Amino acid sequence: MTKHLFDQAIALTPQADGTWLGRTSPAYANMVGPFGGLTAAQVLNGVLQHPQLLGEPIALTVNFAAALADGPFVVQARPARTNRSTQHWIIEMSQEGQTVITATAVTAARRKTWSLDDEPMPACPAPGDVPLPPYPGPIEFVNRYEMRPVMGCMPEVWDGTGDSSLSRLWVRDHPPRPLDFASLAAIADIFLPRVFIRRSTPVPVGTVSMTVYFHANGAQLAQCGVEYLMGQARAQAFRNGFFDHTGQLWNEEGVLLATTHQIVYYKE
Amino acid sequence: MTKHLFDQAIALTPQADGTWLGRTSPAYANMVGPFGGLTAAQVLNGVLQHPQLLGEPIALTVNFAAALADGPFVVQARPARTNRSTQHWIIEMSQEGQTVITATAVTAARRKTWSLDDEPMPACPAPGDVPLPPYPGPIEFVNRYEMRPVMGCMPEVWDGTGDSSLSRLWVRDHPPRPLDFASLAAIADIFLPRVFIRRSTPVPVGTVSMTVYFHANGAQLAQCGVEYLMGQARAQAFRNGFFDHTGQLWNEEGVLLATTHQIVYYKE
Numbered sequence: 295m296t297k298h299l300f301d302q303a304i305a306l307t308p309q310a311d312g313t314w315l316g317r318t319s320p321a322y323a324n325m326v327g328p329f330g331g332l333t334a335a336q337v338l339n340g341v342l343q344h345p346q347l348l349g350e351p352i353a354l355t356v357n358f359a360a361a362l363a364d365g366p367f368v369v370q371a372r373p374a375r376t377n378r379s380t381q382h383w384i385i386e387m388s389q390e391g392q393t394v395i396t397a398t399a400v401t402a403a404r405r406k407t408w409s410l411d412d413e414p415m416p417a418c419p420a421p422g423d424v425p426l427p428p429y430p431g432p433i434e435f436v437n438r439y440e441m442r443p444v445m446g447c448m449p450e451v452w453d454g455t456g457d458s459s460l461s462r463l464w465v466r467d468h469p470p471r472p473l474d475f476a477s478l479a480a481i482a483d484i485f486l487p488r489v490f491i492r493r494s495t496p497v498p499v500g501t502v503s504m505t506v507y508f509h510a511n512g513a514q515l516a517q518c519g520v521e522y523l524m525g526q527a528r529a530q531a532f533r534n535g536f537f538d539h540t541g542q543l544w545n546e547e548g549v550l551l552a553t554t555h556q557i558v559y560y561k562e
Numbered sequence: 563m564t565k566h567l568f569d570q571a572i573a574l575t576p577q578a579d580g581t582w583l584g585r586t587s588p589a590y591a592n593m594v595g596p597f598g599g600l601t602a603a604q605v606l607n608g609v610l611q612h613p614q615l616l617g618e619p620i621a622l623t624v625n626f627a628a629a630l631a632d633g634p635f636v637v638q639a640r641p642a643r644t645n646r647s648t649q650h651w652i653i654e655m656s657q658e659g660q661t662v663i664t665a666t667a668v669t670a671a672r673r674k675t676w677s678l679d680d681e682p683m684p685a686c687p688a689p690g691d692v693p694l695p696p697y698p699g700p701i702e703f704v705n706r707y708e709m710r711p712v713m714g715c716m717p718e719v720w721d722g723t724g725d726s727s728l729s730r731l732w733v734r735d736h737p738p739r740p741l742d743f744a745s746l747a748a749i750a751d752i753f754l755p756r757v758f759i760r761r762s763t764p765v766p767v768g769t770v771s772m773t774v775y776f777h778a779n780g781a782q783l784a785q786c787g788v789e790y791l792m793g794q795a796r797a798q799a800f801r802n803g804f805f806d807h808t809g810q811l812w813n814e815e816g817v818l819l820a821t822t823h824q825i826v827y828y829k830e
Binding site for chain 1: 621625627628642643645648650651660661662664666668672673674676677679680681727760761770773775778779796797800802803804810818821823825827828829
C-alpha cells in the first residue's frame, strides 16, 4: 500500500550523529516555498520519532527563521531537560548549515484529572452541508486538504472592504487520513492570513512564529479517525508589519483538540 | 538613586564566554520559587542586552523546564539566525549545568504600515475607581505589583462553585516604573491560574510554557510611562493535567500592547 502523501512528506531518516534528514515536499508546496504547517509537522516529527521521547506533545512553538529552499534539510531535536513526567525539547531545522527553523516542544505523560472545555465550538452547519470549493486549486498544498469554508474565508472581492478577521471552516486531510499529532500540528497552520480577510486586500505575508497547545492525547486523536475538524481563527492586532491570530480546532463532537496562535509578518 | 527592584532583579552580568550571570530575587518570590514572569523577563533581558541584538522583541516563548532554585543562574542567548530585518534567538537558562528554562525569541526592525486593533479593550471602571486589595500580602512578588481586580480575580470562597475563567484587572509595577519590554513580559504572567478561578478550588499548578506577542514597539511602551495596563485572561480547555489561557494587555487608552498565551500543569 502506498503511504499517504502526508506520511511521505514528514518522513525523516536517522543520521549517524543523531540528527534527522528530511526534504521539502512538492505535494505541500505553497505559493513560495513549503506550507508552514507541513514544516511544523516535520519539526514535531523529529521529536515524535526520537528514541528518547517521553510522553506526548503538550506545546509546540515553531519559529520560521528563513525561507526554506526546495530540497533536503536536517532536523536536530535535543531533549534539553527530562523530568519524571515532562520533557523539554529544543529543535533546529537547517539547510546547508544555516538555521531555517528554531522550535521548542514540551512533551509529557498525561494523567486523568478533572477536565472541562471552556471554549464551546460555535454552532455551524454539518460538514456535509458545506460545499467544497472547486478542486484542484492553483496552490498545491491546498489540494492536500478538504476545506469547507463556513464563514469569513477567502474574500469574494479584493476591494479593501473587509470588516472582520474571524473565519471558520471544516477541514481534514485529503484524501482522509486518521488524525495524529503531526497532522494536527499541520492543520493548526491551515488558516488564511488574517490580513487578507480583514482588509480584503492581498499583501505579502509570512508566518514568523506559531504555537500549538495540544489538549487531546494520542488515543483521543486516534478516536477522531478521519473526522473533520472545525477550525476557527481571528486576529487581535495588526501593527506595523506584524499581526497575530488566535485559533481553535475542535472535532465534530465539539471537543477542543488544540488551541493555536501565530504572529505573521505583513508588508504595507 | 537606588534602582527599581525590578531592574535589580533582571540585572545580568556578562561572562567571558558570552553568557550572562543572574540570580533569583527574593523580592519576586512566589509561593515556591520565583515568579515566572520575572524569569521570563530575565530570559528576555539576555536578548535585550546582547551586543548582537537586531531590532525589538516581536515574539517570546518561555518553557519552564524545571523548578528554579533560589540563587544564581546562567543565561545563554544565541542568535541562531540573523536576517536583514529579523533575528531568531534560542535561549537557555541553567543552574549548576542543568537546563531550567528553554526559550525562543524573535526580534525585528518594525516599519510603519497599515495598522488596526481587532480586539477592543472591554469597558471597565477607571483604575482609580477600583480599590486596591490590602498591602502587603503574603506572596512577596504580589507586593511588587499594583493590581486592581475588575472581575473574576481571586475567588471569595473556595467552595468549587466557579462558573467562568474570565478575569480582568488593572495592573502596573509597584512602585510605578516606566513600561518597557522586560516589564511587559513579566506582567504577561500576572494572571492567577485559571483553574483556581474556574473551579474556586486551589490545586497544585505550574506554568509549563508561555508565549508573548509584542504588538507595540519600544517608543510606544515608553509613551505609556507608568500607566496602568488592563489585563484580561480566560481559559479555553482544562484537560488531563494541563490547561491553557489566552490573554491581552492594553494600555489605558485601549491600545493592545501584547497578547499572551500559556499552558499550565495542574494536579487532580
